[in-house]
Amino acid sequence: MEPYQSIGIRRRLRRFFRRDGRALIFAMDHGFEHGPTDFEPVWEHVNPRVIIRKVVRAGVDGVMMLPGIARIAGDAVKPTAGLMIKLTSKTNLRPKEEQLLQSQLALVEDAIKLGADAIAATVYWGSPQEDVMMRQFAEIASYAHDLGFPVVQFAYPRGPYINEKYGKKEDYRVVMYGARAAAESGADMIKTYWTGSKETFAKVVDAAAGVPVLLSGGAKAENPLDFLKVVWEVIEAGGAGAVVGRNIFQRKNPEPMIRALIRVIHRNEDPEEAAKAEGLL
Numbered sequence: 001m002e003p004y005q006s007i008g009i010r011r012r013l014r015r016f017f018r019r020d021g022r023a024l025i026f027a028m029d030h031g032f033e034h035g036p037t038d039f040e041p042v043w044e045h046v047n048p049r050v051i052i053r054k055v056v057r058a059g060v061d062g063v064m065m066l067p068g069i070a071r072i073a074g075d076a077v078k079p080t081a082g083l084m085i086k087l088t089s090k091t092n093l094r095p096k097e098e099q100l101l102q103s104q105l106a107l108v109e110d111a112i113k114l115g116a117d118a119i120a121a122t123v124y125w126g127s128p129q130e131d132v133m134m135r136q137f138a139e140i141a142s143y144a145h146d147l148g149f150p151v152v153q154f155a156y157p158r159g160p161y162i163n164e165k166y167g168k169k170e171d172y173r174v175v176m177y178g179a180r181a182a183a184e185s186g187a188d189m190i191k192t193y194w195t196g197s198k199e200t201f202a203k204v205v206d207a208a209a210g211v212p213v214l215l216s217g218g219a220k221a222e223n224p225l226d227f228l229k230v231v232w233e234v235i236e237a238g239g240a241g242a243v244v245g246r247n248i249f250q251r252k253n254p255e256p257m258i259r260a261l262i263r264v265i266h267r268n269e270d271p272e273e274a275a276k277a278e279g280l281l
């Protein structure tokens with residue numbers, strides 16, 4: 001018979017992934033991680049209840065937030081969507097040399113009390129502070145797994161040696177290394193950077209050895225079609241979807257973008273057709 005914990009982990013993962021094994025998750029930790037300036041393009045979205053209501057109604061599969069936002073607006077995440085609570089973060093106000101560390105803000109128990117379906121933490125692979133984040137992730141994963149909760153790793157390679165050796169953090173050799181390290185450190189879901197092509201992203205997916213890999217959205221694309229094309233390539237490469245923040249909340253009307261993303265991710269629609277169908281072109 002299966003241990004209770006693994007049944008809990010599988011059930012909770014299904015709150016994010018549809019039958020096709022894919023998910024569109026809305027990211028909402030920017031007020032802390034980048035600062036409220038990220039909301040200036042559409043200021044009403046600085047209110048988490050406003051934007052969360054919109055994205056849930058438009059059909060996202062999950063919402064990711066920090067514990068404090070879950071206290072303020074977690075109840076706006078209706079049961080149609082999974083709630084992912086991220087336990088680590090940093091501000092952009094820190095001295096530059098400390099920017100390569102994510103600190104732990106709250107405990108696994110806090111996330112569970114807040115109703116989390118999954119618990120997330122970031123590791124900056126390659127950071128001079130990698131050791132701290134590895135240990136944080138290990139402790140979070142061990143305890144969360146023990147209680148039957150899935151763990152998501154934002155596997156973001158970044159650090160001086162990466163820049164020196166590979167030129168940029170989006171080099172596929174670096175991204176696939178981070179994804180592999182995430183899988184080997186016990187993640188149930190991985191979020192990482194776009195590598196620039198379907199072929200290279202497919203290697204990232206392979207390196208993750210069966211652990212679902214989701215795209216980390218990135219800065220808002222002025223042309224919505226450009227972003228939909230990237231997500232389409234992620235899916236073609238075997239990726240399991242996307243965790244998207246700015247490309248959703250920096251749009252005055254985020255709903256058509258969400259519906260177009262759902263078409264691409266869950267219905268295998270061509271990005272141009274999806275954009276046209278939702279009036280984005």
Ligand SMILES: O=P(O)(O)OC[C@H]1O[C@](O)(COP(=O)(O)O)[C@@H](O)[C@@H]1O
Binds near residue numbers: 028154217219245
């Ligand atoms: O790469 P950066 O600047 O650290 O950005 C990290 C941000 O990107 C995300 O991982 C995804 O959001 P975006 O889709 O806006 O990029 C957020 O969760 C996080 O705050």
